[in-house]
Amino acid sequence: MIPSSIAQVEPPLTCARVIAQDKGSYVVATAGGESRAQIRGALLHENTESIELPVVGDYVAIKHSDGTSMIERVLERKNLFTRRAVWGSHSMQPIAANIDTLFITMAMNRDFNLRRIERYAIAAANKIPFVVLLTKSDLMEKPEFFIDSVSLLLNKIPVFAVSAVEGDGLDQISQFLGRGKTIAFVGSSGVGKSTLINALLGEDVQFVQDVREQDDRGRHTTTRRLLLQMEDGTSIIDTPGMREFALADAEDGIHTAFAEVLQLSTGCRFSDCRHNTEPDCAVRASMDAARYASYQKLEREAAFEARKNDPRRKSEDRLKWRAIHKENRRRENNKYKNF
Numbered sequence: 001m002i003p004s005s006i007a008q009v010e011p012p013l014t015c016a017r018v019i020a021q022d023k024g025s026y027v028v029a030t031a032g033g034e035s036r037a038q039i040r041g042a043l044l045h046e047n048t049e050s051i052e053l054p055v056v057g058d059y060v061a062i063k064h065s066d067g068t069s070m071i072e073r074v075l076e077r078k079n080l081f082t083r084r085a086v087w088g089s090h091s092m093q094p095i096a097a098n099i100d101t102l103f104i105t106m107a108m109n110r111d112f113n114l115r116r117i118e119r120y121a122i123a124a125a126n127k128i129p130f131v132v133l134l135t136k137s138d139l140m141e142k143p144e145f146f147i148d149s150v151s152l153l154l155n156k157i158p159v160f161a162v163s164a165v166e167g168d169g170l171d172q173i174s175q176f177l178g179r180g181k182t183i184a185f186v187g188s189s190g191v192g193k194s195t196l197i198n199a200l201l202g203e204d205v206q207f208v209q210d211v212r213e214q215d216d217r218g219r220h221t222t223t224r225r226l227l228l229q230m231e232d233g234t235s236i237i238d239t240p241g242m243r244e245f246a247l248a249d250a251e252d253g254i255h256t257a258f259a260e261v262l263q264l265s266t267g268c269r270f271s272d273c274r275h276n277t278e279p280d281c282a283v284r285a286s287m288d289a290a291r292y293a294s295y296q297k298l299e300r301e302a303a304f305e306a307r308k309n310d311p312r313r314k315s316e317d318r319l320k321w322r323a324i325h326k327e328n329r330r331r332e333n334n335k336y337k338n339f
């Protein structure tokens, strides 16, 4: 499973691939089988950036001693799929490495969201070849509508409708499979990533669970990133649904998806216009109403997320609330005084 193109590691080190990640330890696969592995202490200390630490799909140099495997270093990556660890911060969290095809999956139900597809696409763009998989086609009479809207958004990117339970469309995935190939599935919880993977493997390896009825959201069934092996030699990476991803890259999403805002804003009366309720706002005036509404929504989500993760803002909020509670108590007390 280790391609010869990977730089040879010098003995006594051997080459392995990270196939699972748990808190504090890894599972690696070598020519001789699977074993647990730890990261060499120095590797941890040298790398303050988490993206330099091993992640599922990574090829690593390991050393065996006393029945344990130690990851000595991460071999050069072909690519790395990341997401922002916290919205607004520059630190990135690694998701999976060395991917030949990334499947951005989304269900054709109430969870369908073009903006989210766009954010995933932006995260993969220029780094990892990707396609869009629209799942649960058995529940949809006219999947064409969904396919067309994605194709319109991401022209030239392949978009396939599939049903893991009926097996429809799975043949379209086969062109991305083969010995030495690595494919990975990302997308929200409940879209059916693990179900698809089980269908490709031909057996129920990954646990799957029903989505919530009221909103079609999943229950975060898969909890660790894991690399599985198909009989034909394809490696498949399953990932847990990314709840935060919806917002993690909101900033990038906004700026790319609404490129015209920047241009239009030169016509606003105020140079610091937030295109909200300010008078003579060129953005509000010129944008299509529906498009403006989705721009506003994304902005609000991004602002909320930024506030949530900014410690200074947090303490400001706390002070503000403390003042409000104090004022309320004062009013309560006065109320009784006036009696």
Ligand SMILES: Nc1nc2c(ncn2[C@@H]2O[C@H](COP(=O)(O)OP(=O)(O)OP(=O)(O)O)[C@@H](O)[C@H]2O)c(=O)[nH]1
Binding pocket: 135, 136, 137, 138, 139, 162, 163, 164, 165, 166, 187, 188, 189, 190, 191, 192, 193, 194, 195, 196, 207, 208, 209, 210, 211, 218, 219, 220, 221, 222, 223, 239, 240, 241, 242
């Ligand atoms: N009707 C229908 N249901 C599906 C399909 N694929 C998956 N499901 C159902 O959707 C639910 C969620 O599937 P999972 O495979 O667990 O979803 P997941 O994307 O792996 O979710 P996380 O592991 O939480 O990220 C299960 O009840 C599946 O049976 C499909 O093609 N059609």
Ligand SMILES: [Mg+2]
Binding pocket: 193, 194, 195, 206, 207, 208, 221, 222, 238, 239, 240, 241
């Ligand atoms: Mg899953």
Ligand SMILES: [Zn+2]
Binding pocket: 265, 268, 269, 273, 274, 275, 276, 278, 280, 281, 282, 283, 284
């Ligand atoms: Zn404005």
